[in-house]
Amino acid sequence: MTVGVVGAGITGLALTHYLRERDVDVITFDAREAAGGVIQSQQRDGHVVELGPQRMRATPGIRELAGAAGVEDDIVTASEGSLFVYSRGRLREAPTDVKPFLRTDLLSWPEKLRFLAEPLTRDAQPQESVADVFSRKFGRAAYERFVGPLYGGLYASDPSEMPAKFALEGLMRREQEAGSLLSAFRQRVGSGEKSPAASFPDGLQTLPEALADTYADSVHLDEPVTAIGQQRAGYSLETPDSEYDVDQVVVTTPADVAADLLDGVAENTDALAELTYNPLALVYLAADGLPSGLGYQVAYDEDLHTLGVSFNGAMFDRNGLCTVFLGGMHDPEILTQSDDQLDEIATTEFERATGYEAEVVDIVRRDRWFPAYDQTWWGLDDVTTPDGMHLATNYTARMGIPSRVREARELSERLAESVK
Ligand SMILES: Cc1cc2nc3c(=O)[nH]c(=O)nc-3n(C[C@H](O)[C@H](O)[C@H](O)COP(=O)(O)OP(=O)(O)OC[C@H]3O[C@@H](n4cnc5c(N)ncnc54)[C@H](O)[C@@H]3O)c2cc1C
Numbered sequence: 001m002t003v004g005v006v007g008a009g010i011t012g013l014a015l016t017h018y019l020r021e022r023d024v025d026v027i028t029f030d031a032r033e034a035a036g037g038v039i040q041s042q043q044r045d046g047h048v049v050e051l052g053p054q055r056m057r058a059t060p061g062i063r064e065l066a067g068a069a070g071v072e073d074d075i076v077t078a079s080e081g082s083l084f085v086y087s088r089g090r091l092r093e094a095p096t097d098v099k100p101f102l103r104t105d106l107l108s109w110p111e112k113l114r115f116l117a118e119p120l121t122r123d124a125q126p127q128e129s130v131a132d133v134f135s136r137k138f139g140r141a142a143y144e145r146f147v148g149p150l151y152g153g154l155y156a157s158d159p160s161e162m163p164a165k166f167a168l169e170g171l172m173r174r175e176q177e178a179g180s181l182l183s184a185f186r187q188r189v190g191s192g193e194k195s196p197a198a199s200f201p202d203g204l205q206t207l208p209e210a211l212a213d214t215y216a217d218s219v220h221l222d223e224p225v226t227a228i229g230q231q232r233a234g235y236s237l238e239t240p241d242s243e244y245d246v247d248q249v250v251v252t253t254p255a256d257v258a259a260d261l262l263d264g265v266a267e268n269t270d271a272l273a274e275l276t277y278n279p280l281a282l283v284y285l286a287a288d289g290l291p292s293g294l295g296y297q298v299a300y301d302e303d304l305h306t307l308g309v310s311f312n313g314a315m316f317d318r319n320g321l322c323t324v325f326l327g328g329m330h331d332p333e334i335l336t337q338s339d340d341q342l343d344e345i346a347t348t349e350f351e352r353a354t355g356y357e358a359e360v361v362d363i364v365r366r367d368r369w370f371p372a373y374d375q376t377w378w379g380l381d382d383v384t385t386p387d388g389m390h391l392a393t394n395y396t397a398r399m400g401i402p403s404r405v406r407e408a409r410e411l412s413e414r415l416a417e418s419v420k
Contacts, residue, residue: 009037
C-alpha cells in the first residue's frame with residue numbers, strides 16, 4: 001500500500017515518519033521549498049525569530065520524533081518558568097496550580113471560593129460557548145482575569161465565539177473521567193508541565209527540516225498537489241509535472257486548499273472553505289530585560305491591544321527577544337495599521353506591562369495561519385470524505401505541535417492496520 005500525504009508541515013512529516021517506521025510506503029508533497037508549514041524560523045539582525053509557533057512542549061512523543069530525525073540532543077528547554085497575566089496594572093503569576101492559586105491576588109477570597117465550587121456545577125455542554133462554560137463553572141471574575149485569556153490566547157480567539165464541542169472536546173472527555181473540569185484541567189496542566197517548553201538553537205524549524213532530510217526519498221518539496229482524483233481503487237495525485245497513484249491519501253493543508261483539492265471527491269467541502277482563521281500581527285522586540293518566565297496574556301478587562309507576549313529571550317537565551325501578538329478575533333482591524341503604528345503600540349504596551357524598554361526587530365502579518373475554532377466549525381460535521389481519504393491537521397484536532405504529532409501517530413496506526 002502507498003499513502004499519499006499532502007503537506008509537509010509537522011503533521012505530514014510526523015505521519016511520514018510513523019508510516020515509514022511501520023514499513024508503509026509513503027509519498028509526501030509540499031507546495032513550498034522549505035519543510036515545516038507554519039513552523040518557520042528565520043534570522044533577523046542576529047536574532048532567531050519564529051514566524052509561527054514560538055515554543056513546543058518537549059513531550060516524550062516530540063523527543064522520540066526528534067530522535068528519529070537525529071536532532072534530539074539539540075533540543076533546548078526553558079528552565080521552569082511561570083506564565084503571567086497582565087491585570088490591573090501589572091504582571092501577575094497565572095495560578096495554574098494550587099500554591100499560586102492560594103496566593104494569587106487576581107481573585108478575592110469570595111471569587112476563589114466561587115472558583116473552587118466548580119465540581120458542584122453542571123457538566124460542560126457541547127452547545128455552550130467556551131466563555132459560558134468557564135464563566136458558569138469558575139465565575140465571571142476568574143474567566144475575565146485569567147481563564148479566558150489563557151485559553152482564548154491559545155487560538156487568538158474570543159471564547160464567546162468558540163463552541164465547547166470543538167474547542168473543549170478533550171477537556172470535556174476528561175471532565176467525565178475525572179469528575180470535574182477543575183480536576184481534568186489540573187491533570188492536563190500538570191502533565192503538560194512535566195514536559196518543558198522547548199526549541200532548538202536555530203529555532204523550531206530544525207525539527208521539520210531534519211525530518212524532511214531523514215525521509216528525503218519520500219518527501220517532495222516544491223511540488224504542490226494541484227488535484228486529487230478518485231479511481232476505482234485508490235486516488236491519483238496530480239502535481240505540475242507528474243501524476244502519482246496512491247491507495248490512501250491524507251490531506252494536511254490549510255482548509256481553503258483542502259476545500260479546492262477535495263471538491264468533487266468529498267461532500268460539503270464548502271464548509272472547509274468557510275472555516276474562520278484569526279489574523280495576527282507578530283511584532284518582534286529586542287528588550288533591555290525580560291522577567292524570567294514563558295510570557296504573559298492580557299486580562300479581558302484591560303485596555304491594551306496586546307493579546308500576549310512570548311519571552312523567547314528568557315526561555316531560550318535569545319538576547320531579550322520577545323514576540324508580541326496583536327490582532328486575533330478581538331482586534332482584527334489592527335492589521336490595517338502601518339508598521340510604525342504597530343511598533344508604537346507594541347513597544348509602549350510592553351514597557352507598561354514589564355517596565356522594560358524595547359526596540360522593534362521586525363513585524364510580520366498573517367491572515368490565514370491560526371484556526372479560530374469558532375461557530376464555523378459546526379460545518380465540519382457535514383464534511384464527509386470517501387474511504388481511504390483523510391483530513392488531519394490543526395482544524396481537525398488540537399493545534400499544538402505535540403497534538404499534531406499524536407494525531408499523526410494515531411492515524412499511522414490505523415492506516416498500517418488497514419494493510420493487514
Ligand atoms: C502564529 C502561530 C503560533 C503558534 N504557536 C504555537 C506554539 O507556541 N506551540 C505549539 O505547540 N503550537 C503552536 N501553533 C500551532 C502549530 O504550530 C500548528 O498547529 C502546526 O504547526 C500545524 O501543522 P500542520 O502540519 O498541521 O499544518 P501546516 O503547518 O499548515 O502545514 C500544511 C502544509 O501544507 C502545505 N500545502 C499547502 N498547499 C499545498 C498543496 N497544494 N500541495 C502540497 N502541500 C501544500 C503548506 O505549504 C504547509 O507546509 C502556532 C501556530 C501559529 C500559526
